[in-house]
Amino acid sequence: MEEYPVQTTWLRHKGWTYGFRTTVLLYFVILIVLPIAGVYAYSFSEGWTPFWESVSDPIAWKAVLLTLKLALIATAINVLIGTMIAWVLVRYRFPGRAVLNSLVDLPFALPTAVGGLMILLLLGPNSWVGSIAERLGFDIVFHQPAIVIAMVFVTFPFVIRAIQPLLEEMDPSAEEASYTLGASRATTFLRVILPQISPGIVGGAMLAFSRALAEFGAVVLVAGNIPAKTLTASVFIYGEVESDNNLGAAAVSVLLLTLSLIILWLINRVQRRGGRS
Amino acid sequence: MGYKKRNSAGQVKRVSGLLAAVVLFGSMLAGCGGQRSAEGSGGASQQGDVTLVIGAYSVVKDSVQDIIPLFQQKWKEETGQTVLVQESYEASGTQARAIVGGFEADVTLLSLEGDIDKLTKAGLVDKNWKEKPEGGMITRSVVAIGTREGNPLNIGSFADLAKPDVKVLYPNPKTSGGAQWDINAVYGAGLKESERATGAKDSAYAKAFLESVHANIESLDKSGRASMAAFEYGVGDALVTYENELIARNNQGAKYEVVIPDDTILIENPAAVVDENVDKRGTREVAEAFLDFLWSAEAQQIFAEDGFRPVDPAVYAKFEANYPEPPGLFDIEYLGGWSEVRETLYAKRGIWYEVLAGI
Numbered sequence A: 001m002e003e004y005p006v007q008t009t010w011l012r013h014k015g016w017t018y019g020f021r022t023t024v025l026l027y028f029v030i031l032i033v034l035p036i037a038g039v040y041a042y043s044f045s046e047g048w049t050p051f052w053e054s055v056s057d058p059i060a061w062k063a064v065l066l067t068l069k070l071a072l073i074a075t076a077i078n079v080l081i082g083t084m085i086a087w088v089l090v091r092y093r094f095p096g097r098a099v100l101n102s103l104v105d106l107p108f109a110l111p112t113a114v115g116g117l118m119i120l121l122l123l124g125p126n127s128w129v130g131s132i133a134e135r136l137g138f139d140i141v142f143h144q145p146a147i148v149i150a151m152v153f154v155t156f157p158f159v160i161r162a163i164q165p166l167l168e169e170m171d172p173s174a175e176e177a178s179y180t181l182g183a184s185r186a187t188t189f190l191r192v193i194l195p196q197i198s199p200g201i202v203g204g205a206m207l208a209f210s211r212a213l214a215e216f217g218a219v220v221l222v223a224g225n226i227p228a229k230t231l232t233a234s235v236f237i238y239g240e241v242e243s244d245n246n247l248g249a250a251a252v253s254v255l256l257l258t259l260s261l262i263i264l265w266l267i268n269r270v271q272r273r274g275g276r277s
Numbered sequence B: 001m002g003y004k005k006r007n008s009a010g011q012v013k014r015v016s017g018l019l020a021a022v023v024l025f026g027s028m029l030a031g032c033g034g035q036r037s038a039e040g041s042g043g044a045s046q047q048g049d050v051t052l053v054i055g056a057y058s059v060v061k062d063s064v065q066d067i068i069p070l071f072q073q074k075w076k077e078e079t080g081q082t083v084l085v086q087e088s089y090e091a092s093g094t095q096a097r098a099i100v101g102g103f104e105a106d107v108t109l110l111s112l113e114g115d116i117d118k119l120t121k122a123g124l125v126d127k128n129w130k131e132k133p134e135g136g137m138i139t140r141s142v143v144a145i146g147t148r149e150g151n152p153l154n155i156g157s158f159a160d161l162a163k164p165d166v167k168v169l170y171p172n173p174k175t176s177g178g179a180q181w182d183i184n185a186v187y188g189a190g191l192k193e194s195e196r197a198t199g200a201k202d203s204a205y206a207k208a209f210l211e212s213v214h215a216n217i218e219s220l221d222k223s224g225r226a227s228m229a230a231f232e233y234g235v236g237d238a239l240v241t242y243e244n245e246l247i248a249r250n251n252q253g254a255k256y257e258v259v260i261p262d263d264t265i266l267i268e269n270p271a272a273v274v275d276e277n278v279d280k281r282g283t284r285e286v287a288e289a290f291l292d293f294l295w296s297a298e299a300q301q302i303f304a305e306d307g308f309r310p311v312d313p314a315v316y317a318k319f320e321a322n323y324p325e326p327p328g329l330f331d332i333e334y335l336g337g338w339s340e341v342r343e344t345l346y347a348k349r350g351i352w353y354e355v356l357a358g359i
Helices: A014-043 A048-056 A058-092 A098-103 A112-124 A128-136 A144-169 A172-180 A185-214 A217-222 A233-242 A248-277 B005-032 B032-042 B058-079 B092-100 B113-119 B158-162 B179-198 B202-214 B226-232 B243-251 B275-283 B286-295 B297-303 B314-319 B337-344 B353-359
Strands: B047-059 B084-090 B107-109 B137-147 B168-171 B217-221 B239-242 B258-259 B266-273
Touching: A014 A128, A014 A248, A014 B286, A014 B337, A048 A248, A048 B092, A058 A098, A058 A144, A058 A185, A058 A248, A058 B353, A112 A128, A112 A144, A112 A217, A112 B158, A144 A217, A172 A185, A172 A233, A185 A233, A185 A248, A217 A233, A233 A248, A233 B217, B032 B337, B047 B058, B047 B286, B058 B084, B058 B243, B058 B297, B092 B113, B107 B286, B113 B266, B113 B337, B137 B179, B137 B243, B158 B179, B158 B239, B168 B179, B168 B226, B179 B202, B202 B314, B202 B353, B217 B226, B217 B258, B226 B243, B239 B243, B243 B258, B243 B314, B266 B286, B275 B286, B297 B314
Parallel strands: B047 B084, B047 B107, B168 B217, B168 B239
Antiparallel strands: B107 B266, B137 B239, B137 B258, B137 B266
């Protein structure tokens, strides 16, 4: 780190650092730590038994399991497609590339309910795709495929945006060396490129997974919300709040939060390890 | 009075500057929140305007918006006052919660008694709100089945919904209080059937009946509106909802078949003055007048045209051909009243929970 020339001494006053640190800490505590701690405290406010009762309700734990399953599928799809898209956006030059690149972030800007509505319109029974699917004997909308599609849509940018910078900064010499030593394209990708972008893939995938777990707006529109079949955890929680069972809602939220915390902690570890090697 | 004339110009300038600041500040306050401006002009203010805040459930929106101008005209003729109306439309349960949470509605129209009970429990509505015409109910309807044009699957009763390969839609009463009517109707039809067979109401039979219909559920939507939307996107063969919802859709050009089962439940929608709020804001007089106006022939006529069954006998007589009374019609008392229904059907581990969880 370079030292900047400092003209005035008051700018170097220790108070600045303390003030800044306090502000950041306060911000963090008020906006993030307090609400989350509140959910934990509330769900255990009446002791362990009501918490356990809420979580062991078959409708509740089946909703959580279903959400985990569908979020995993959605993440897998995003890892595959996201890696390919990142690759194309970084390695190829074609007209419209810049536009495509900025389009990637759109799912973040769009209210997720609008995404859900689009899925309904484009894949519903009255649509072209929906009618073909129906003739082939499987349903998309109001069944599990629609939930996965909604999750993929909402979490689309994560993997791409995590991989892109790694691909861009990659040293081409290692790849060239691999080719000159006679390695095939596949071997080069698997042994040279993949290890370098894998922290991005893992980090992006885990963020996407966390986000998919909590997705509500799009899912509630396209899922049938039938317990054990198409009821996801977030919709279940909404139902509990609506029927004045806040404790049940908080208990299931705690399950989701804990899972997400573990995942985020894992990301941190993976990324730190990736950075070191 | 004329002394120190030299200063007066400066004074005027200063005063006008101050005035401008006050006006600016005032308009900022007014712009900041509708709530505040409502408080300011609540009751009889200088210009003789009065603000009435209506908090209603979303389904009555069209009717209420047609009724408001009639009421404004009538009130103007009678008192010379102009009524300014602020309206809010939400799902019934959400609206009730909003009012409990501090939304200062003067008059509330909700889809079921249970939601008014939330307000009486919070001490906002007087316990005697039912001492009004028709027990405080402004409209009626029945739970009906909507099918595709021409009723291709020949659905005529709730029992037909349990046939194989019928895809059924209805909202979840856990997320939508109004959906309790739908489930009450199916459950009650089961009770009716058992009563005809054995002479006594058999709740186990009714539960099995509800389960057999629920086995065909295609989507359990979060609200009646969401159910209707799904049906419009082409999902499902039959939709359990209120008669007035289906008629409203058909009025807008949809071509659904409105099947009224022989055994179904009579829906009654209440309205009430929120006593706590009208006393605080000094709007009792106009709020009471608006509530009473909902039972007038003019208002009832509008409700009837929008698909509701009017509670006014004379207006109902006019529309009777459109709203035939099904032979096996029952009301909430047949199920033991709302408190009984809440305890047996919708309690935490009640019948509806068991049907949902498949226990």
